[in-house]
Amino acid sequence: MAHWLQSQHPVWNKPFVVDMPKSIDAIITLLAVQLTGNIYVPVDPESPPKRKLAIYKTLGPCVTVQRDSGEIIFDGEVYKVPEEISEEDFISIELSILKSLGKRGTQDPLYIIFTSGTTGQPKGVTISNANVVDYIEWAVTTYAITEREVIGNQAPLFFDNSTLDLYLMLKTGATLSLIPRETLSFPSLLGEYLENEKISFLFWVPSLLANLVKFDTFSGHHLGALEKILFAGEAMPLGVLKSLRSSFPNALLSNLYGPTEITVDAIYWIFGDELATLKATPLGVPCTNHRILFLDEEGQPIRQFDTIGEICVAGAGVGLGYWNDAERSDRVFIQNPEHHLYNERVYKTGDLGYLSEADGLIYMVGRNDDQFKHLGYRIESGEIETALEQMPGIAQSCVIYDKDKNEILAFYTADSNSAGPPNRKAMAELLPPYMFPRRFILLEKFPTTANGKKDRSLVWNQYKNQDQR
Amino acid sequence: MELDQIEEKIRGFIESEFPNSGEELENTTNLLEDWFVDSFGIINTLMFLENEFGVNVDRADITPGNFKSVHTLSLLVQGRLSNVK
Numbered sequence: 132m133a134h135w136l137q138s139q140h141p142v143w144n145k146p147f148v149v150d151m152p153k154s155i156d157a158i159i160t161l162l163a164v165q166l167t168g169n170i171y172v173p174v175d176p177e178s179p180p181k182r183k184l185a186i187y188k189t190l191g192p193c194v195t196v197q198r199d200s201g202e203i204i205f206d207g208e209v210y211k212v213p214e215e216i217s218e219e220d221f222i223s224i225e226l227s228i229l230k231s232l233g234k235r236g237t238q239d240p241l242y243i244i245f246t247s248g249t250t251g252q253p254k255g256v257t258i259s260n261a262n263v264v265d266y267i268e269w270a271v272t273t274y275a276i277t278e279r280e281v282i283g284n285q286a287p288l289f290f291d292n293s294t295l296d297l298y299l300m301l302k303t304g305a306t307l308s309l310i311p312r313e314t315l316s317f318p319s320l321l322g323e324y325l326e327n328e329k330i331s332f333l334f335w336v337p338s339l340l341a342n343l344v345k346f347d348t349f350s351g352h353h354l355g356a357l358e359k360i361l362f363a364g365e366a367m368p369l370g371v372l373k374s375l376r377s378s379f380p381n382a383l384l385s386n387l388y389g390p391t392e393i394t395v396d397a398i399y400w401i402f403g404d405e406l407a408t409l410k411a412t413p414l415g416v417p418c419t420n421h422r423i424l425f426l427d428e429e430g431q432p433i434r435q436f437d438t439i440g441e442i443c444v445a446g447a448g449v450g451l452g453y454w455n456d457a458e459r460s461d462r463v464f465i466q467n468p469e470h471h472l473y474n475e476r477v478y479k480t481g482d483l484g485y486l487s488e489a490d491g492l493i494y495m496v497g498r499n500d501d502q503f504k505h506l507g508y509r510i511e512s513g514e515i516e517t518a519l520e521q522m523p524g525i526a527q528s529c530v531i532y533d534k535d536k537n538e539i540l541a542f543y544t545a546d547s548n549s550a551g552p553p554n555r556k557a558m559a560e561l562l563p564p565y566m567f568p569r570r571f572i573l574l575e576k577f578p579t580t581a582n583g584k585k586d587r588s589l590v591w592n593q594y595k596n597q598d599q600r
Numbered sequence: 601m602e603l604d605q606i607e608e609k610i611r612g613f614i615e616s617e618f619p620n621s622g623e624e625l626e627n628t629t630n631l632l633e634d635w636f637v638d639s640f641g642i643i644n645t646l647m648f649l650e651n652e653f654g655v656n657v658d659r660a661d662i663t664p665g666n667f668k669s670v671h672t673l674s675l676l677v678q679g680r681l682s683n684v685k
């Protein structure tokens with residue numbers, strides 16, 4: 132495919148939007164795109180058309196790859212699998228691909244993954260080849276991955292957790308099992324799948340592991356092969372973690388932390404005996420070639436233990452910024468405030484955390500803005516609000532995440548036309564289902580802050596007080 | 601318990617868990633395709649069935665076919681209830 136692409140699309144450093152369901156075809160496409168010196172952009176094929184349009188708008192000139200009735204189509208042109216290729220031809224094809232790849236630098240972009248943006252305009256996080264090389268070398272060593280590993284992939288390709296699964300396979304020759312989506316939704320099917328495929332390694336979101344614990348799926352199956360359970364994407368509840376430990380007394384359990392902007396993970400922890408006495412789930416310690424800073428409200432580094440600040444990542448994973456959006460990039464990819472001696476970009480995560488003196492581990496306590504994690508998905512309140520406010524009947528909205536109940540709440544004021552909240556079909560045109568609010572609460576008007584903005588914390592407090600009555 | 605009683609309870613749950621203003625949830629509405637219930641919503645629904653009806657839904661019964669609509673879920677629950685007796 133890379134060879135064919137070279138002649139069909141002799142372009143360089145261009146985004147290829149891979150709008151395909153997770154499949155071997157999709158993975159072949161990602162590889163072919165990078166082998167031709169271009170940038171792959173996996174998107175959710177089920178994403179609403181308007182959300183995709185916003186992504187295309189940000190990308191600018193690009194090639195679209197889709198799959199239709201078993202064929203892979205590049206900008207309307209069907210890729211034809213070549214007839215049998217002789218060994219000699221194969222070698223010359225490989226050489227020509229390698230030759231052209233030689234022009235490519237390690238700092239060139241490898242992929243762009245879009246994340247939720249506050250105004251409804253998703254942000255294209257751009258990650259370099261060097262970022263991924265460093266990350267994968269760390270992971271192979273830290274988790275002792277060999278070709279014997281059987282990786283049970285949960286993360287969709289448009290979610291950067293899949294980077295670990297994919298490149299562990301490519302780097303070590305391990306087996307990658309793409310778990311079908313239907314299987315992931317049904318604990319019984321999933322338990323069977325893990326058993327039958329002899330999955331040895333998982334890197335999943337905690338929500339999914341929590342469901343399996345809740346349904347006691349692990350005890351009903353023979354999962355002796357499962358030796359390494361990694362999780363990231365949202366907070367891991369301590370109770371779920373301890374249940375995992377009792378279900379898998381000998382397995383490696385590891386929590387990882389990192390936003391897409393710093394290449395999957397920057398902090399990790401492998402749990403040992405201390406798990407029994409933990410009071411909260413730690414993020415852990417920085418990965419090799421990374422450093423973590425904590426910044427105070429003035430943006431200055433905090434040097435004391437146990438003092439909450441914004442988690443800020445420095446090191447080899449810090450990505451290239453947001454594609455075609457210097458302004459938003461500059462706001463969060465900043466010069467290291469520890470010094471001004473040379474250029475060193477660090478990434479401000481917006482997550483709040485601290486370094487504990489007692490155990491030397493990093494803990495996270497929340498966010499400094501209106502972003503939240505729901506079922507492992509990273510969501511900006513602003514993206515849902517922007518969508519809701521385009522729907523008939525809604526004048527203004529305020530989306531708040533209820534962490535205790537894991538529910539998305541939408542407070543809104545009605546416009547003069549009608550009063551009802553939108554129906555699910557209307558929402559599906561603008562938002563993926565995981566962003567649908569669980570409750571709609573009609574307000575007569577929003578309480579405002581001194582400067583006239585809607586007062587989120589007051590909206591929340593009023594709701595909480597009513598809820599308890 | 602009669603089938604229509606079970607259906608009514610499950611409908612009530614789905615309507616409050618997955619609010620869909622102005623739309624009518626029928627017993628045969630396709631939950632995943634036409635009501636946009638996402639995969640994690642399935643889990644919450646299963647928890648509801650177990651708590652509400654006191655049945656232990658067999659892991660092997662949690663299949664896409666049984667999860668298609670309120671009607672198929674109700675049949676599953678009814679089957680479980682009669683096994684209890």
